[in-house]
Amino acid sequence: MGTxxxxxxxxxxxxxxxxxxxxxxxxxxxxxxxxRMCAASRWEESSRPDSLFDDPLAKKLAGDEGLAQPMGSWxxxxxxxxxxxxxxxxxxxxxxxxxxLGAGMDSRAFRMGGLDDLKVFEVDQRTIFDVKEPLVxxxxxxxxxxxxxxxxxxxxxxxxxxxxxxGFDERTPTVWILEGLLMYLGADDTRELLRDIGRxxxxxxxxxxxACSLTYVSKGINVAGARFIGGSDDYRRLWAEHAGFDAGxxxxxxSVSVDRRxxxxxxxxxVPEATPLRCRGRDVVLFVEAQKSAPANASRAA
Numbered sequence: 558m559g560t561x562x563x564x565x566x567x568x569x570x571x572x573x574x575x576x577x578x579x580x581x582x583x584x585x586x587x588x589x590x591x592x593r594m595c596a597a598s599r600w601e602e603s604s605r606p607d608s609l610f611d612d613p614l615a616k617k618l619a620g621d622e623g624l625a626q627p628m629g630s631w632x633x634x635x636x637x638x639x640x641x642x643x644x645x646x647x648x649x650x651x652x653x654x655x656x657x658l659g660a661g662m663d664s665r666a667f668r669m670g671g672l673d674d675l676k677v678f679e680v681d682q683r684t685i686f687d688v689k690e691p692l693v694x695x696x697x698x699x700x701x702x703x704x705x706x707x708x709x710x711x712x713x714x715x716x717x718x719x720x721x722x723x724g725f726d727e728r729t730p731t732v733w734i735l736e737g738l739l740m741y742l743g744a745d746d747t748r749e750l751l752r753d754i755g756r757x758x759x760x761x762x763x764x765x766x767x768a769c770s771l772t773y774v775s776k777g778i779n780v781a782g783a784r785f786i787g788g789s790d791d792y793r794r795l796w797a798e799h800a801g802f803d804a805g806x807x808x809x810x811x812s813v814s815v816d817r818r819x820x821x822x823x824x825x826x827x828v829p830e831a832t833p834l835r836c837r838g839r840d841v842v843l844f845v846e847a848q849k850s851a852p853a854n855a856s857r858a859a
Contacts, residue, residue: 581620581621581622582687582688582691583620583622583688584622584684584685584688585682585684585687586682586684587780587781587782587783588682588741588783589661589681589682589684589685589688590622590623590781590782590783591628591661591737591780591781591783592623592661592662592681592685593618593619593620593622593623593661593662594619594623594626594627594628594780594781595623595628595633595661595662595736595737596612596615596616596618596619596620596623596661596662596664597615597616597619597623597624597625597626597627597628598627598628598629598630598633598634599612599615599619599633599637599664600612600615600616600619600624600627601627601630602630602633602634602637603615607817607818607820608820609634609635609637609638609815609820609821609822610637610638610641610668611668612664612668613668614664614667614668614692614693614696615662615664617692618662618664618689618692618693619662620688623662626781628780632767632810632842634815635810635813635814635815635822636736636767636844637736638815638821638822639765639813639822639844640734640736640765641665641669642821642822643732643734643763643765643846644665644669644672644732644734644765645669645671645672647730647732647763648672648675648732650730650761650763651730651761652729652730652731652732652761652762652763653674653675653676653729653730653731654675654676654677654678654725654726654729654730654731654732655675655676655677655678655700655731655732655733655734656678656680656720656725656731656732656733656734657677657678657679657680657681657734657736658680658716658733658734658735658738658750658754659680659681659735659736659737659738660679660680660681660685661681661685661736661737662685662689663679663736664693665677666679666698666699666700666703667693667696667697667698667699667703668699669699669700670699672699672700673699673700673701674701675700675701676700676701676702676703676704676724677698677700677702677703677704678704678706678720678723678724678725679703679704679705679706680706680708680716680719680720681706681707681708682707682708682709682710683707683708683709685707686705686707690705702724704723704724704725705723706719706720706723707719708720713749714753716753717753717756717757720757721757725757727757727758727759728759729759730759730760730761730762730763731758731759731762731763732762732763732764732765733754733758733762733763733764733765734764734765734766735764735765735766736766736767737767738766739766739767739768739787739788740767740768740769740774740778740785740786740787740788741783741784741785741786741787742786742787743786743787744787744789746787747787747789747795748795748799751795751796751799751800752799752800754800755799755800755801755802755849758800758801758802758849759849760849760850760851760852761848761849761850761851762802762848762849763802763846763847763848763849764796764800764802764845764846764847764848765844765845765846765847766844766845767810767842767843767844767845768787768788768789768792768842768843768845769785769787769788769840769841769842769843770788770789770790770831770836770837770839770840770841770843771788771789771790771836771837772788772836772837772838772839772840772841773785773788773839773840773841773842774786774787774788775788776840790833790836790837790841791807791832791833791836792805792807792843792845792847793805793806793807793845793847794833796845796847797847800847800849801849802847802848802849803848803849803850804847804848804849804850805845805846805847805848806830806845806846807830807831807832807836807843807844807845808824808830808831808843808844808845808846809828809829809830809831809835809841809842809843810841810842810843810844811825811828812824812825812826812827812828813825813844831843
């Protein structure tokens with residue numbers, strides 16, 4: 558075979574490797590596509606010898622379309638590990654349910670050990686699960702149970718009803734993880750979502766999400782066709798006022814860093830909390846924590 562033919566063959570093989578497979582099922586919209594982008598970033602991180610987490614399912618969950626356009630590691634790596642640590646902390650404090658709102662291609666039910674009594678509820682659009690479930694059909698979860706909740710987020714209250722139908726127990730303390738969700742919800746939808754979460758959350762439940770300040774959202778950010786429309790300078794107040802999650806912290810993302818040597822996320826205690834005053838007029842990425850305290854009489858009884 559001549560040199561020209563060799564070059565042509567190598568070029569063709571590379572093209573085939575980069576182009577999506579004809580047999581691959583694709584998600585139906587841009588918001589669902591960002592989930593595949595996130596999985597691709599988790600695969601990139603998992604491939605490192607100094608990775609902060611290991612996600613062996615991430616590559617197939619990303620698919621060709623996600624692998625061609627990974628989400629930025631600057632946010633995905635610390636956000637994923639931060640949420641992992643937050644889940645483990647509150648599992649140790651008695652939470653036995655995890656609800657992933659806007660679950661996307663999340664694989665915590667499959668990749669996180671040591672959470673033997675945890676029930677995981679993945680809530681998202683049907684198009685996500687149409688793609689995801691055939692890919693994980695032969696994989697065994699490491700948790701007590703995994704429930705898929707395909708819902709219509711545009712129908713008022715539908716996700717909460719569908720969650721209840723899937724076996725969610727309102728009496729059990731729950732960890733809520735909302736990664737990459739609230740920036741795609743307007744102010745009214747965010748308040749409604751928090752009210753629904755608060756209504757069905759038992760005391761000692763906890764929530765984590767990333768978010769943006771109002772000024773940041775006004776920049777017109779667009780991720781693969783999914784536009785940011787939601788932000789706030791005071792998520793702590795929103796959680797307290799609408800969900801009854803009375804304790805919390807809005808962390809300035811600048812305080813969060815990746816420690817490759819120790820393979821963990823570090824938080825700089827010298828960076829102040831992202832209060833409304835500090836967020837106003839500034840581009841701030843936020844890691845928000847919120848907790849629903851137990852009633853005082855319950856604490857004394859315990």
